[in-house]
Amino acid sequence: MRLERILLVNPPLSLTQVYGKYASGAPILPPLGFCYIAGVLLEQGFDVRLLDCAAERSDLAAVERAIRDFKPQMLGVTSTTVSFHCAKEVIALAKDVDPAIVTVLGGAHVSAVPRQTLEELAALDVGVYGEGELTIGELTRALAEGRSFDAILGICYRDGGRVRLNPPRPNAPDLDRFRVPARHLLKDLRLYSPNPLRGFSRSVSLISSRGCTFDCSYCDQSVFSRRWRGHSAGYVIEEIRALKNEWGFDFFSFEDDHFLINHARVAELCRRMIDEKLDIGWTCSARANSFTPELAALMKEAGCKIVFLGLESGSPRILQQIDKDITLAAAARGVELLAAQGILTYGAFMIGTPGETEVDTALTLEFALSLPLDAVSCFVYVPYPGTPLRELALKSGFVSDDWRDYSAHPTRLPFINAGASEERVLEQQREFYRRFYLRPSHIVRHLPNYLNRAFLPKAASMLWNFSLNHLGFRRAVSVRPFVAGEAAGGQRARAHT
Numbered sequence: 001m002r003l004e005r006i007l008l009v010n011p012p013l014s015l016t017q018v019y020g021k022y023a024s025g026a027p028i029l030p031p032l033g034f035c036y037i038a039g040v041l042l043e044q045g046f047d048v049r050l051l052d053c054a055a056e057r058s059d060l061a062a063v064e065r066a067i068r069d070f071k072p073q074m075l076g077v078t079s080t081t082v083s084f085h086c087a088k089e090v091i092a093l094a095k096d097v098d099p100a101i102v103t104v105l106g107g108a109h110v111s112a113v114p115r116q117t118l119e120e121l122a123a124l125d126v127g128v129y130g131e132g133e134l135t136i137g138e139l140t141r142a143l144a145e146g147r148s149f150d151a152i153l154g155i156c157y158r159d160g161g162r163v164r165l166n167p168p169r170p171n172a173p174d175l176d177r178f179r180v181p182a183r184h185l186l187k188d189l190r191l192y193s194p195n196p197l198r199g200f201s202r203s204v205s206l207i208s209s210r211g212c213t214f215d216c217s218y219c220d221q222s223v224f225s226r227r228w229r230g231h232s233a234g235y236v237i238e239e240i241r242a243l244k245n246e247w248g249f250d251f252f253s254f255e256d257d258h259f260l261i262n263h264a265r266v267a268e269l270c271r272r273m274i275d276e277k278l279d280i281g282w283t284c285s286a287r288a289n290s291f292t293p294e295l296a297a298l299m300k301e302a303g304c305k306i307v308f309l310g311l312e313s314g315s316p317r318i319l320q321q322i323d324k325d326i327t328l329a330a331a332a333r334g335v336e337l338l339a340a341q342g343i344l345t346y347g348a349f350m351i352g353t354p355g356e357t358e359v360d361t362a363l364t365l366e367f368a369l370s371l372p373l374d375a376v377s378c379f380v381y382v383p384y385p386g387t388p389l390r391e392l393a394l395k396s397g398f399v400s401d402d403w404r405d406y407s408a409h410p411t412r413l414p415f416i417n418a419g420a421s422e423e424r425v426l427e428q429q430r431e432f433y434r435r436f437y438l439r440p441s442h443i444v445r446h447l448p449n450y451l452n453r454a455f456l457p458k459a460a461s462m463l464w465n466f467s468l469n470h471l472g473f474r475r476a477v478s479v480r481p482f483v484a485g486e487a488a489g490g491q492r493a494r495a496h497t
Ligand code: B12
Pocket: 013, 018, 027, 028, 029, 030, 031, 032, 033, 034, 036, 037, 076, 077, 078, 079, 080, 081, 082, 083, 104, 105, 106, 107, 108, 109, 111, 112, 128, 130, 131, 132, 133, 136, 207, 210, 211, 218, 219, 220, 221, 223, 224, 255, 256, 257, 379, 384, 385, 407, 408, 493, 494, 495, 496
């Protein structure tokens, strides 16, 4: 076929759909994986357009306009499980507008359940599962040359009336071979909001490594597997330098699952940031027991301001059940060590896991209150497909088969333990936030951050929403509508590490 124009669409998913009533403090980040894919396609010489509906606040009508104006021969869509229902709409729409468009879906959801995804979505021609760069290159070449797809690793596709699942593609051993993501295709990098701290003006996200070697059973590693690969320090420094010099970014958010897997690499990166006087701020996610005092001190000197820690639970029994491979004492030591260095800590917790009792949940709140954490998230457990813990969830209670229930802060829980009540779990979540954030000591300590001029409007909106959610006004007021053109973002909220 003649393959010249490729439209890439990140589906229209609003922050409210992802974060429910906690949307006002939630971040919008660039779809980096998609930008890597776009980079490969540009390098191959295709005319590529990228529509990030989530950030641009575009709806299906905008997707339809883009298809009619640009007339792509291929539509690429990215999706997690949370955005899968929107991806379905985009793909079905594209086929309605032009049945000849080849539709391709990549990302976390199709990577976890490739065959099921094609079976659920008749308008989808090809699912790319796992790392996408090499696969999309081969797929486009096969399409352009009219070759069959049967030798392309890492895809699931329709062959006549049958769905075929080809074997997985091994991850590329050398990450540095990939070009930096084609962020320039995004409409406006200012639409994205990893929040800069006081003293910084513009922030941006980047990935310095892929995969994680730990076995946390709630975590979906379908894309990159439980193997780890890192970019070299030189590659990362060059990416930072370009983002700083060409775009003016001064705050960098490393979105790696676990930034500290290879200490030598992090130490080299930090030393180069210091020696080359990059003068930047940055943040990363890591396991709480992965720091040494020396490394934390070096990170601080290199500009590290916040570390996100997936602490998950205060119940030793639950920690063991989710294969977190950490003790409470070790987790606490990590938080204290970072706090002693003056690095802010953000702890992500999770409640409502399979078999969890009220005592376990109470232990989690107590643990959070006992630590010198600067901010927290309390997520309700979601049984993402492809995760080992989902198997236990299926045996322990109700598991929703409607993907629309799978969001960061669901209002209709996708998993409820047998005998537990949805209302009670959500009440425990509200209590968690109330007890953590309304402590006078916490408010006093963080007052200077809330008085930061750049953060003030956001803090006001978060405070307003917090009052609605936690002081009982919510029933009188509907959830904030999704307003086109509205600026969004704020403090980070996630539970990956
Ligand atoms: C950064 C991040 C975020 C950011 C922003 C995400 C974004 N805009 O991309 C924030 C903090 C906002 C976020 C929010 C959430 N996240 Co998140 N996030 C991540 C994280 C840590 C990195 C994403 C990334 O940039 N990866 C690097 C790139 C290179 O990988 P990639 O995006 O997967 O893309 C590759 C392939 O998937 C493929 N590909 C992707 N799209 C396409 C499209 C085509 C056409 C093709 C051919 C290929 C292709 O090729 C790419 C290059 O190899 C991942 C974990 C991870 N390591 O990926 C979790 C992850 C994606 N998040 C996850 C979750 C659960 C969430 C939340 C629900 C979490 C929460 N509790 O808050 C929300 C929902 C957000 C949403 N809109 O769906 C899960 C998804 C699981 C699932 N089955 O859906 C992951 C996998 C974490 C985990 N291990 O469980 N997240």
